[in-house]
Amino acid sequence: MRRGIDLLSENRLRLSREEALAELRADIVRAAYVEGDFVFASGLRRGYYFDKYLFETRPAILRRLARFLAELVPEGTERLVAPALGAVALGTAISLESGLPLAIVRPDPEPGSPRAIEGELYAGENVALIEDVVVTGGRALRAISRVREAGANARHAVAVLDRREGAEERFAEHSASYAYLFTPEDLGID
Ligand SMILES: O=P(O)(O)OC[C@H]1O[C@H](OP(=O)(O)OP(=O)(O)O)[C@H](O)[C@@H]1O
Ligand SMILES: O=C(O)c1cc(=O)[nH]c(=O)[nH]1
Incomplete structure (x- = not known):
C-alpha cells in the first residue's frame, strides 16, 4: 500500500506545477463535490457542497494540498x-510540510468549558489561519478573534476553496490578508 503511494508521488514529480494543480483540482471535485439542497452552517442555502472531510481524509489529496497551501503561508509566519x-x-498536513507549529481553536467554547485554543500560542507571534472551505468567512474570523484575544498577530488566512460569498471583503474589513487555492470557477463549477 505504502509503496503504491510512493510510486504515485514519484510520477507526480514529473508533472509541471500547472499540471499538478490541474490534477489536484480534478481529484478534489471527484472526491468531494456533491449536488443537492444544502443549508450551510452560516444559514446560506445553496445547490452544491464541497464535503471537506472527503478531501481532507485522503492522503494522496491531503499531501498535495499541503504542498500548495504551504506556499501561500506568508514569510515571517x-x-x-x-x-x-x-x-x-489540513493544518496538521501544512504543519508537517512547512515545519511550522500548529495550534487548534475550539469552535465557540462556552464559559467554563475547555480552553479556546489548544497547543501553544504566544503573545506577539505571527499566525496564519488555515481553513478548508470558506463560505462567509465567519468561522475563520471567529478563530482570528480568539487568536487576537490571546495577544498573537493573526493577519493572514489561507484556504483550499473560497466559495465567492464575500469572505474576501470581510477578511479585509478585519485587517487580515487572505489567499486561497481554488474558487468554484477554477473547479469548473458555477
Ligand atoms: O465561511 P463560513 O460561512 O464560516 O463557513 C465555512 C465553515 O463551515 C464549515 O465547517 P463546519 O460548520 O462544517 O464545521 P466542522 O469543521 O466542525 O465540521 C467549513 O469547514 C468552514 O469551517
Ligand atoms: O458552509 C459550510 O458548512 C460548508 C460549505 C461547503 O461547501 N463545504 C463544507 O465543508 N462546509
Whole structure:
C-alpha cells in the first residue's frame, strides 16, 4: 500500500506545477463535490457542497494540498492555527510540510468549558489561519478573534476553496490578508 503511494508521488514529480494543480483540482471535485439542497452552517442555502472531510481524509489529496497551501503561508509566519474540526487535518498536513507549529481553536467554547485554543500560542507571534472551505468567512474570523484575544498577530488566512460569498471583503474589513487555492470557477463549477 505504502509503496503504491510512493510510486504515485514519484510520477507526480514529473508533472509541471500547472499540471499538478490541474490534477489536484480534478481529484478534489471527484472526491468531494456533491449536488443537492444544502443549508450551510452560516444559514446560506445553496445547490452544491464541497464535503471537506472527503478531501481532507485522503492522503494522496491531503499531501498535495499541503504542498500548495504551504506556499501561500506568508514569510515571517511563526505558527499555524486551525479551527476545529474540519481544518485540523489540513493544518496538521501544512504543519508537517512547512515545519511550522500548529495550534487548534475550539469552535465557540462556552464559559467554563475547555480552553479556546489548544497547543501553544504566544503573545506577539505571527499566525496564519488555515481553513478548508470558506463560505462567509465567519468561522475563520471567529478563530482570528480568539487568536487576537490571546495577544498573537493573526493577519493572514489561507484556504483550499473560497466559495465567492464575500469572505474576501470581510477578511479585509478585519485587517487580515487572505489567499486561497481554488474558487468554484477554477473547479469548473458555477
Ligand atoms: O465561511 P463560513 O460561512 O464560516 O463557513 C465555512 C465553515 O463551515 C464549515 O465547517 P463546519 O460548520 O462544517 O464545521 P466542522 O469543521 O466542525 O465540521 C467549513 O469547514 C468552514 O469551517
Ligand atoms: O458552509 C459550510 O458548512 C460548508 C460549505 C461547503 O461547501 N463545504 C463544507 O465543508 N462546509
